[in-house]
Amino acid sequence: LPTERTFQRIALIGLGLIGGSLALAVRKATPLCILTAYDPAPASMPWARHHGIEVAASVAEAVVAADLVVLAAPLSAFHDLFEELSSVLLEDALVIDLASTKNTALQLASSWLDEAIARYIPCHPIAGSERSGAGHARADLFSGRPVILTPDDRASPAALARVRSWWQMLGCKTVEMSAPEHDRLFAYLSHAPHLIAFAYMAEANALGLSGQDLALAGPGFLDFTRIAGGSPELWADILLDNRAFVGALLQRQKKRLEVLGQLLGRADREELVEALTEARDLRAGLA
């Protein structure tokens, strides 16, 4: 039933690329839903008004009467946001967050939400761009993409079912796993690749390469380094939050580069082809 799958009033806390894209997707799928946004940075507020999104002056004002509260703010703001929400949340409102790491979000929610923890479902839509800001928002950013839900056993089955249906109504595929499983998997699928791409791109300065040199890069280099164009502040926070898993992956990667360097050093073509073939076969299974 539509009334079970949709929400009447959604409060969006944070209106960057992710929050903005979600607003556009909700607006398209459920035109009657009232969207209210709060963002401490005023830059996106004209964008919000232009798209028919009500603008609130505070978190408290945004969540009044909301039946769904969406935290689309950076993780660094979550401590204060959960504290504020704990005193203003309606008794039946659901809360989701969209942070890229889930352990910390779940822990902060546990500290502040008391019995409302049953109505909190941590979510991670697997979409994004190296661009940031509502100005780059797209209604189809989440379309056909997975959304990872990481509820723990205090989450109410009804809340989980409703959030799951809502994402599916927006065209997403929902997948459930625990918050630690999520953070371990996305250290590999997202966080460490970002750090490695940032690290590799920075090497150009150390090598003394000029802009003219870099302009000779082919499509492979541009693909490989594209994620190094992301927001340094955003990624520093994600990497720091998930530093145990990311740090372990860096160690493994260093070891692997060491082994490959040894194969190069002794010109062991057979072993090298074998190592590259293992990777090629894995990559060939992906889009």
Added chain:
Amino acid sequence: LPTERTFQRIALIGLGLIGGSLALAVRKATPLCILTAYDPAPASMPWARHHGIEVAASVAEAVVAADLVVLAAPLSAFHDLFEELSSVLLEDALVIDLASTKNTALQLASSWLDEAIARYIPCHPIAGSERSGAGHARADLFSGRPVILTPDDRASPAALARVRSWWQMLGCKTVEMSAPEHDRLFAYLSHAPHLIAFAYMAEANALGLSGQDLALAGPGFLDFTRIAGGSPELWADILLDNRAFVGALLQRQKKRLEVLGQLLGRADREELVEALTEARDLRAGLA
């Protein structure tokens, strides 16, 4: 003048993605040019005939009457190819190769071509794909792309000028540098990124990740690992040929990952943001 910029008969030795794409580009730009191809693997010969390319049974047969010989074969075949060419090359034919590394090609040419070294211009068109084989060839693969020419001081200025004009006629931008400069630059811009992407992709097996896990990857991971879909044999040969420069870059990258790992370990957000910002600024200057 068209007669100075084009060739009457071009012999293509090797008909994979690169050779095939070049054939299509030449066919489009200069329909009257006669193209003859030789490839020891017969798989691409039906493709050649379908595109109006004459098929030769040997290198010697392919280069008869050619005024341009294009080596589009893997570098591992160059020793034998230069040896064969040294006895069959016409007195005024130009020779170019399209290998991804240039030092070895130039050295082999020096060993075999005698005075014909004046008519040899090493070339590296900066284009490609993780796909291989003439079946994936595209007439526009090189369109608007740079082509690096790495002649040494024995190259005839007339031969260089003619090859330069020919690439420009095909829609490419030519850039000149020495073979060692090329190999150093492309160790950074192409070879080491491939090795790192292959290494990172292979880690999925060591972590015990399933196909379902990997299917949750976002666009960032897919971009970062796309070049790990390339041919293991082709890339093993490139990496081995350029192993001095690639090995040095691996060392630097390991050191950099070590430093970034330490920043994560002591949660030094300020330094981490600074490191990521340096990379982001460099990446923002590229396409």
